[in-house]
Amino acid sequence: MNNPKVSVIIPIYNTQDxxxxxxxxxxxxxxxxxxxxxxxxxxxxxxxxxxxxxAAAYPGKIRCLEHPDRANRxxxxxxxxxxxxxxxxxxxxxxxxxxWDPEYLEKHLRVxxxxxxxxxxxxxGPSLYWFGEAATRSKDFVQPMPPGLPRxxxxxxxxxxxxxxxxxxxPCPSCMLLWPGVFEGLARFEADAKEGxxxxxxxxxxxxxxxxxxxxxxxxxxxxRQHGSSSVHDTAASVSL
Numbered sequence: 297m298n299n300p301k302v303s304v305i306i307p308i309y310n311t312q313d314x315x316x317x318x319x320x321x322x323x324x325x326x327x328x329x330x331x332x333x334x335x336x337x338x339x340x341x342x343x344x345x346x347x348x349x350x351a352a353a354y355p356g357k358i359r360c361l362e363h364p365d366r367a368n369r370x371x372x373x374x375x376x377x378x379x380x381x382x383x384x385x386x387x388x389x390x391x392x393x394x395x396w397d398p399e400y401l402e403k404h405l406r407v408x409x410x411x412x413x414x415x416x417x418x419x420x421g422p423s424l425y426w427f428g429e430a431a432t433r434s435k436d437f438v439q440p441m442p443p444g445l446p447r448x449x450x451x452x453x454x455x456x457x458x459x460x461x462x463x464x465x466x467p468c469p470s471c472m473l474l475w476p477g478v479f480e481g482l483a484r485f486e487a488d489a490k491e492g493x494x495x496x497x498x499x500x501x502x503x504x505x506x507x508x509x510x511x512x513x514x515x516x517x518x519x520x521r522q523h524g525s526s527s528v529h530d531t532a533a534s535v536s537l
Contacts (some may be wrong), residue, residue: 423439469496
């Protein structure tokens with residue numbers, strides 16, 4: 297596809313149990329004008345093989361990328377690599393274990409397009425913290441958001457919310473639509489993200505909110521999978537409503 301409406305970027309690192317379902321949630325979108333960039337981050341399980349098989353099955357729609365020498369650089373660096381290869385004017389992030397509702401891209405892009413005259417460079421909404429297995433589904437909850445949605449926040453306005461509530465109200469990457477230009481200059485934070493000095497989505501959300509208008513909608517279109525190997529598994533349990 298020469299001119300996709302949106303470039304979807306999925307970093308992949310040892311998520312063989314979930315990544316195929318995540319990719320399927322992109323394939324099942326009601327909006328078809330997308331490209332999918334699968335960025336392998338040095339996986340040692342079957343994740344890279346699964347990604348390659350999906351790309352072979354959908355040529356022109358799905359591409360696979362990797363770091364030089366198949367290095368493990370972390371999710372943050374993998375997203376930046378994906379953005380460098382993106383063809384569309386808007387990027388959708390998706391974690392390799394999360395799932396989108398079938399109408400996610402169609403509905404969120406409609407919101408995005410309506411906001412561009414106001415300079416919005418990030419649009420997101422709440423995620424469903426999704427425990428998946430039937431025995432634990434009672435734990436599912438919707439991420440708390442600022443009141444009065446939908447709303448556009450001026451540059452700097454959201455920072456107080458982010459800092460006051462820590463991780464709880466920072467946007468989940470899988471809920472984000474972004475202007476690719478927001479990633480310029482962010483490579484300097486790759487080590488901080490990989491070494492755990494700050495969560496990747498905190499760095500990204502704070503960086504954007506300080507500089508550009510940010511829009512938040514109230515719609516729950518994304519299932520944010522919680523499991524034992526999730527990078528924020530322990531954090532999810534501490535989020536207060």
